[in-house]
Amino acid sequence: MVEDRVDSGSTVGRAAEIVGVTVRTLHHWDEIGLATPSQRTPAGYRSYTRDDIDRLHRIVAYRESGLGLDAVREVLDDATAEIGETLRVQRSRLADRIRDLQRLDQRLERLGEAHERGILLSDQEQAETFGSDWDPARSSEARVQWGGSLQWAQFAERSATRSRDEWRVLADAMSVLQMDLGDALDRGVTPGSAEANELAERHRGIFSNFFPLSREMQVCLGRMFESDTGFSAHYDGIRAGLASWFRQIIDESARAHGIDPDAAVWR
Structure with a gap:
């Protein structure tokens, strides 16, 4: 039943529902010439054919892979475009982004621990660094006393990278x-x-x-x-x-x- 409706032409709203995007998105893709409906109703409304819907599905698939609209247009419209190479480049960029996010996650983890603990050294490391008479509990006591202050936040931010x-x-x-x-x-x-x-x-x-x-x-x-x-x-x-x-x-x-x-x- 859905196939029949696509064959006979789908409205913007129906096409958006089929491919899982908003009507506003389809209007934008139409305006920039990325996905223009092939048909118009007698009243002048946009109407998407089966081929139009197939193109929309491909656009969505490549957009979800992280390609920008210009790259998607190149993949779909340039007969000489190396889709495999384009996707390999995108995967390389994604891998770089993943590494950046992992480093960011590690920094956020250390920053959170620093706000909780103050000094990010084990008790043994603190004794070896500050001397045998150093009491690691001092950091916890300082947090209780100063934890809500600007100075504690500044201390923690510096401690996280030290x-x-x-x-x-x-x-x-x-x-x-x-x-x-x-x-x-x-x-x-x-x-x-x-x-x-x-x-x-x-x-x-x-x-x-x-x-x-x-x-x-x-x-x-x-x-x-x-x-x-x-x-x-x-x-x-x-x-x-x-x-x-x-x-x-x-x-x-x-x-x-x-x-x-x-x-x-x-x-």
């Missing part, structure tokens, strides 16, 4: 800085001096690898280093009184740049 070797470089730089801080305290370096300001600036530069750290934000960190029992124990374990001295040199460095450390806020 290799173990890059983490080691940052850890080594921070370790050297902390030893230099302890040595400066031993030598009686005064907060506000050029050497003390340089140490504070080194800290801000290293820490900015995790997220952009303004001087006001650094002041807030300095307060936390002194007041938080975990941080103060860490710094005072390097040198007695280092946590307070570190906060002082950060404050004085900020003051040298026109910032009142007493009024500094996290921004």
Whole structure:
């Protein structure tokens, strides 16, 4: 019954239904000369013959394979066109696209994990990278405290692309800085001096690898280093009184740049 209707001519709506596209699509293909109905009714309406429907089916098949309309036209209208070669080229392009999508999927997976875990290293890798006294739970604790902040998002975005070797470089730089801080305290370096300001600036530069750290934000960190029992124990374990001295040199460095450390806020 359907065959009879096709033989006798199909309206645009019926042709669209047969091949599974919209009427608007058929109008477009007609306008660009890709698939023009061979017949018109006495009233002037488009009418698709069996051959027209066959062409539409072929167009749909090649479109679903990923060919553009110009390539489809070439395949259908150019008697010299190598359909097999055209399809091989399309498969090659598709393979490239699949590889791109797979890489994108891997990046999205790592980004999602970084937002959840922070540091994408195993507990053993973290211990080997950051030292035996490092507690991998710190990353989870940081997410609980800061997970909804812009800085956590920035930290996660950078963590997602950071290799173990890059983490080691940052850890080594921070370790050297902390030893230099302890040595400066031993030598009686005064907060506000050029050497003390340089140490504070080194800290801000290293820490900015995790997220952009303004001087006001650094002041807030300095307060936390002194007041938080975990941080103060860490710094005072390097040198007695280092946590307070570190906060002082950060404050004085900020003051040298026109910032009142007493009024500094996290921004």
